[in-house]
Structures are given as structure tokens and as C-alpha cells.
Amino acid sequence: xxxxxxxxxxxxxxxxxxxxxxxxxxxxxxxxxxxxxxxxxxxxxxxxxxxxxxxxxxxxxxxxxxxxxxxxxxxxxxxxxxxxxxxxxxxxxxxxxxxxxxxxxxxxxxxxxxxxxxxxxxxxxxxxxxxxxxx
Numbered sequence: 001x002x003x004x005x006x007x008x009x010x011x012x013x014x015x016x017x018x019x020x021x022x023x024x025x026x027x028x029x030x031x032x033x034x035x036x037x038x039x040x041x042x043x044x045x046x047x048x049x050x051x052x053x054x055x056x057x058x059x060x061x062x063x064x065x066x067x068x069x070x071x072x073x074x075x076x077x078x079x080x081x082x083x084x085x086x087x088x089x090x091x092x093x094x095x096x097x098x099x100x101x102x103x104x105x106x107x108x109x110x111x112x113x114x115x116x117x118x119x120x121x122x123x124x125x126x127x128x129x130x131x132x133x134x135x
Contacts, residue, residue: 014058031094038093077124080120081120081124088117
């Protein structure tokens with residue numbers, strides 16, 4: 001129970017990453033192609049990408065179920081930041097290319113992934129004091 005209390009943020013973010021990968025694993029495309037979208041936007045709809053997301057989530061979850069060292073925390077932070085920042089960029093670029101898109105009303109996937117990326121960044125900057133005292 002103490003381990004979950006210490007690593008709760010990273011455990012829950014790892015689970016979110018696993019479920020993001022499972023969302024993209026659906027055989028039908030998640031993002032509808034739009035004229036003007038860069039080719040890398042389509043990466044989220046290929047099966048290896050969803051597998052990689054699930055794998056990153058499982059690796060981070062496994063690491064978080066053991067006491068995290070400062071180095072382990074750096075790996076978890078980097079992997080989860082990479083996934084969520086990339087996802088938010090993909091969704092934002094996709095939304096910006098939509099015809100009739102109004103900047104004040106992005107889609108829910110862009111909004112949520114951006115807030116998760118911001119939450120990870122804030123936790124990485126301000127929430128690691130416990131790990132610095134412990135090592």
C-alpha cells in the first residue's frame with residue numbers, strides 16, 4: 001500500500017497510457033484523414049503504434065510497482081512524457097487542419113491529451129521532491 005501511495009501518479013498515468021494504446025488498437029481508423037494533415041499523423045492508426053503505447057504503459061507500470069530510484073523515475077517520466085506530448089501534438093495538428101475549426105473549441109481528445117501532458121510535466125518539475133530525499 002505504501003508503494004502505491006508513493007507512485008500513485010505514475011501508476012495511474014501508466015494505466016492511462018495502456019488504455020490509450022487499446023483505444024488506438026481498434027481496426028477502424030481513429031483519426032479520419034483530412035486534406036492538409038502531415039503524413040506522420042497517420043502513425044496513430046497503425047497497429048505497431050498502439051502496441052508500442054501498450055508496451056510503454058506496461059513497462060512504466062511494472063517499474064512503478066517497485067520502489068523507484070531517481071534513474072527509474074527519469075525513465076518513467078521520459079517515456080510517459082514522450083507518449084503524451086506526441087499524442088497531444090498529433091491531435092492538435094489534426095484539429096487545426098479540420099475545415100471550419102475554431103481554435104476556442106478543440107476536440108476532446110486534443111484537450112485531454114494536452115492536459116495529461118501538462119500534468120506529467122508539472123509532476124516531473126514539482127512532484128519529485130520525495131524521490132530526491134529518498135536516494
